[in-house]
Amino acid sequence: MRIPIREVTPQLERATIAGWVHEERDLGGLAFFLIRDRTGIMQVTVPKKKVPEDVLIAIKEVSRESVVRVSGIIKATEKAPGGRELVPESFEILAKAASPLPLDVAEKVPAEIDTRLDARFLDVRRPRIAAIFSIRSRMMEATNSFLFREGFLQITTPKVVAAATEGGTELFPIAYFEKEAFLSQSPQLYKQMMMAAGCEKVFEIGPIFRAEEHNTIRHLNEATSIDVEVSFADHTDVMVLLEKLIHEIYSSVAENCTAELELLGIPDLQVPEKTLPRLPYEEAILIAAKKSEEPIAYGDDLGTASERAIGEEMGTHYFITEWPTSIRPYYAMPSAADPSICNAFDLMHPKMELSSGAQRCHVYDLLVEQIRSKGLSPEGFEFYLKPFQYGMPPHAGWGLGAERLVMTMCNLQNIREAVLFPRDRHRVTP
Numbered sequence: 001m002r003i004p005i006r007e008v009t010p011q012l013e014r015a016t017i018a019g020w021v022h023e024e025r026d027l028g029g030l031a032f033f034l035i036r037d038r039t040g041i042m043q044v045t046v047p048k049k050k051v052p053e054d055v056l057i058a059i060k061e062v063s064r065e066s067v068v069r070v071s072g073i074i075k076a077t078e079k080a081p082g083g084r085e086l087v088p089e090s091f092e093i094l095a096k097a098a099s100p101l102p103l104d105v106a107e108k109v110p111a112e113i114d115t116r117l118d119a120r121f122l123d124v125r126r127p128r129i130a131a132i133f134s135i136r137s138r139m140m141e142a143t144n145s146f147l148f149r150e151g152f153l154q155i156t157t158p159k160v161v162a163a164a165t166e167g168g169t170e171l172f173p174i175a176y177f178e179k180e181a182f183l184s185q186s187p188q189l190y191k192q193m194m195m196a197a198g199c200e201k202v203f204e205i206g207p208i209f210r211a212e213e214h215n216t217i218r219h220l221n222e223a224t225s226i227d228v229e230v231s232f233a234d235h236t237d238v239m240v241l242l243e244k245l246i247h248e249i250y251s252s253v254a255e256n257c258t259a260e261l262e263l264l265g266i267p268d269l270q271v272p273e274k275t276l277p278r279l280p281y282e283e284a285i286l287i288a289a290k291k292s293e294e295p296i297a298y299g300d301d302l303g304t305a306s307e308r309a310i311g312e313e314m315g316t317h318y319f320i321t322e323w324p325t326s327i328r329p330y331y332a333m334p335s336a337a338d339p340s341i342c343n344a345f346d347l348m349h350p351k352m353e354l355s356s357g358a359q360r361c362h363v364y365d366l367l368v369e370q371i372r373s374k375g376l377s378p379e380g381f382e383f384y385l386k387p388f389q390y391g392m393p394p395h396a397g398w399g400l401g402a403e404r405l406v407m408t409m410c411n412l413q414n415i416r417e418a419v420l421f422p423r424d425r426h427r428v429t430p
């Protein structure tokens with residue numbers, strides 16, 4: 001049986017390892033191989049005069065990134081990674097890799113993002129890239145375990161839908177028999193309906209689809225959203241839930257992913273405070289107007305430059321609160337004190353938006369009025385509106401972009417790096 005490379009200590013007498021040929025170097029009498037599996041890299045040293053004939057045949061035949069199984073003697077040595085090397089008694093090629101490789105896994109040759117994504121299976125063999133996806137996996141684990149601990153019910157809602165959540169743009173129409181149908185932009189309407197179903201606390205981690213017009217470094221056409229909805233709660237309650245979750249996710253990654261963080265060049269991952277600053281929208285606009293070139297006025301949504309300028313000033317994760325009702329979706333609850341403002345918020349990383357949420361409007365007549373005031377027709381929302389007529393509790397919730405979370409935590413330059421097989425305007429394969 002092969003053992004994971006991480007478990008090969010200098011104290012072992014012999015071992016069988018299996019993995020990919022990361023690098024090969026032939027110095028005549030002596031050949032060196034670095035063999036890589038998902039747990040690490042180790043050196044195989046071949047003194048040509050001292051190894052069996054079939055080892056010599058195999059090492060002549062093998063190419064970089066081939067899959068091999070190697071057995072032999074372990075020797076302690078200062079010169080090799082991990083303080084040990086393996087001198088082979090057998091060297092089997094399990095699957096030979098063709099050359100040249102479409103991508104240099106050892107990262108000696110830099111590659112553009114498109115080349116990397118075209119050969120994503122090779123790209124993810126790179127330990128630094130694999131680290132992103134272990135961190136992502138850990139984040140998801142932390143999210144699930146936190147929400148289950150908080151008493152949430154995990155739900156799954158349809159991704160083939162008949163109506164837009166927030167009006168007609170950014171929708172992908174699909175061919176669905178004789179009906180008009182679209183890919184879901186958000187589980188918003190369904191998670192709210194589950195409040196009327198008496199579920200009280202629900203979450204879903206699932207895909208959202210948005211036909212984003214512009215090609216940006218923080219928008220995908222297929223993204224993953226972490227969505228929650230909570231009954232008998234308002235916006236302040238779910239903001240506390242969100243900041244606790246962010247703290248928990250960061251803490252879990254900082255604790256469990258030290259090697260991965262090291263590979264990504266962020267050994268001292270900063271865990272955000274448990275309580276984050278709340279910045280009213282009106283003040284956010286003033287900061288943006290003062291600090292950035294982008295023209296902005298009260299009533300505008302924040303553009304990239306504004307988000308950056310405000311983020312720089314704040315220097316940490318923060319909430320923007322007290323948004324004008326006019327620029328938030330119809331399902332946000334207007335403030336009782338001043339209905340021109342609503343009980344909505346965004347959670348921001350200093351570089352970009354991570355999440356949007358709100359106390360929802362649970363009052364049927366007001367909701368119908370708000371749908372109308374956005375220029376939409378209540379008839380299109382019949383299935384959604386019905387539950388509001390038969391006992392809808394007050395509720396609140398948010399949606400958090402998983403890729404944005406990975407991107408900002410790992411300090412990635414492009415959101416495409418935070419997803420295995422990104423979908424953008426130009427890419428539907430692999």
Ligand code: ATP
Nearest residue numbers: 210212218219220223353354355356399400401404
């Ligand atoms: P933005 O203003 O950045 O376009 P949004 O306000 O349109 O985002 P929401 O509808 O509030 O997005 O969705 C909730 C969260 O889902 C966002 O805060 C973001 O983290 C994530 N998200 C939204 N659209 C995308 C996308 N196209 N690609 C990746 N993540 C997205």
Ligand code: MG
Nearest residue numbers: 170210212219
């Ligand atoms: Mg958007």
Ligand code: MG
Nearest residue numbers: 301346353356
């Ligand atoms: Mg936004």
Ligand code: MG
Nearest residue numbers: 346353355356
């Ligand atoms: Mg938003």
